[in-house]
Amino acid sequence: MARSYQFRASVPGRLELALQSKIAQVHIGLIGVGRIGALHAQHLAMLSQVDRLTITDMDQKRAAEVARRLSAGVVETPEALLESGVDALVIAAATPAHAPLLHMAADARVPAFCEKPIALDLATTDAVIDHAERAKILVQIGFQRRFDAGYRAAREAVRSGGLGDVQLVRVATHDPAPPPEEYVAVSGGIWRDLAIHDFDIAPWVIDRPVVEVYAAGQAHAPAFARHDDIDAAGAVLRFEGGTLGIASGMRNDARGYDVRMEIFGLRDSIVVGLSPRTPMRSVEPGVAAPVEPGYRDFIDRFADAYRAELEGFLHAAQTGSESPCTVHAARRALVVALAADRSRRENRPVRIDEVG
Numbered sequence: 001m002a003r004s005y006q007f008r009a010s011v012p013g014r015l016e017l018a019l020q021s022k023i024a025q026v027h028i029g030l031i032g033v034g035r036i037g038a039l040h041a042q043h044l045a046m047l048s049q050v051d052r053l054t055i056t057d058m059d060q061k062r063a064a065e066v067a068r069r070l071s072a073g074v075v076e077t078p079e080a081l082l083e084s085g086v087d088a089l090v091i092a093a094a095t096p097a098h099a100p101l102l103h104m105a106a107d108a109r110v111p112a113f114c115e116k117p118i119a120l121d122l123a124t125t126d127a128v129i130d131h132a133e134r135a136k137i138l139v140q141i142g143f144q145r146r147f148d149a150g151y152r153a154a155r156e157a158v159r160s161g162g163l164g165d166v167q168l169v170r171v172a173t174h175d176p177a178p179p180p181e182e183y184v185a186v187s188g189g190i191w192r193d194l195a196i197h198d199f200d201i202a203p204w205v206i207d208r209p210v211v212e213v214y215a216a217g218q219a220h221a222p223a224f225a226r227h228d229d230i231d232a233a234g235a236v237l238r239f240e241g242g243t244l245g246i247a248s249g250m251r252n253d254a255r256g257y258d259v260r261m262e263i264f265g266l267r268d269s270i271v272v273g274l275s276p277r278t279p280m281r282s283v284e285p286g287v288a289a290p291v292e293p294g295y296r297d298f299i300d301r302f303a304d305a306y307r308a309e310l311e312g313f314l315h316a317a318q319t320g321s322e323s324p325c326t327v328h329a330a331r332r333a334l335v336v337a338l339a340a341d342r343s344r345r346e347n348r349p350v351r352i353d354e355v356g
Contacts, residue, residue: 025051029086037092106135111317120188141330147308150272163265171198174253181223191337199336212238214349215340255279256294
């Protein structure tokens with residue numbers, strides 16, 4: 001009999017039952033197979049924990065093609081996906097669908113991985129958090145940099161004390177080319193769409209929350225100005241304890257996809273994202289130009305991290321351990337992004353407690 005996707009809180013989920021009976025392999029449902037969803041599908045199909053993969057997408061032709069290529073199942077709707085008896089959901093649909101789909105997962109008491117953000121506003125985000133907590137389901141939000149080897153090494157370096165007192169942090173996310181205007185129109189702006197990754201990873205690495213933001217930006221391309229957005233952005237971050245941060249964001253970096261983090265301590269300084277493929281060119285005499293091409297995009301730069309975050313999700317779901325990136329962590333990053341947006345508009349420092 002097909003399983004209903006409405007559950008009482010007292011009924012154990014399929015993944016809980018699988019764990020109790022020591023069944024390692026699970027049936028995963030994937031919602032959305034656009035660019036990042038197709039990558040998730042590929043990774044899920046390769047994971048040993050996944051016995052069965054079923055996908056759905058509003059573009060049914062696209063869903064059928066991905067399913068055929070990966071020998072996965074395909075259904076027409078998210079409701080049908082839940083009725084098929086999936087053990088967990090991976091949500092890679094467009095941002096406006098995230099919150100409704102997370103509510104659906106909570107109703108079904110099914111663990112869910114969801115691409116960032118939960119939503120673009122706090123009211124919608126908080127409603128999802130409340131529902132997920134009442135349903136007692138695992139939710140992991142897709143801030144993949146937490147699973148990148150470089151950022152994890154930086155976090156360990158800070159925790160070890162080897163850097164000494166961290167006094168300054170620089171973070172950067174620069175896209176190689178602007179997104180289409182139709183994407184800009186619904187993205188929530190550069191702070192919530194692009195820089196939110198920096199607003200998550202910097203506090204995670206140095207283990208200190210942001211307490212204040214002073215931000216500025218400029219729209220160079222008309223497509224951004226038309227939607228009251230910017231394509232070049234900078235912000236000064238003040239962390240708890242006095243550490244300062246500098247964040248930069250760009251939508252048009254001619255040399256490639258540039259994502260870095262620099263941490264300056266009293267005993268040592270380190271960088272994440274410095275490699276032969278870092279899209280920078282030195283003009284110092286005697287320094288050779290890069291021989292390798294810069295990173296093309298976020299998939300090129302973070303392919304391993306995207307796979308690792310799904311492995312982390314399945315591990316947490318199967319063992320009952322804490323989410324590697326909780327809904328509360330996602331909320332904190334959103335609050336910093338909202339504070340940055342307010343700061344730019346009002347041309348003043350904005351404390352985090354003013355916003356969230």
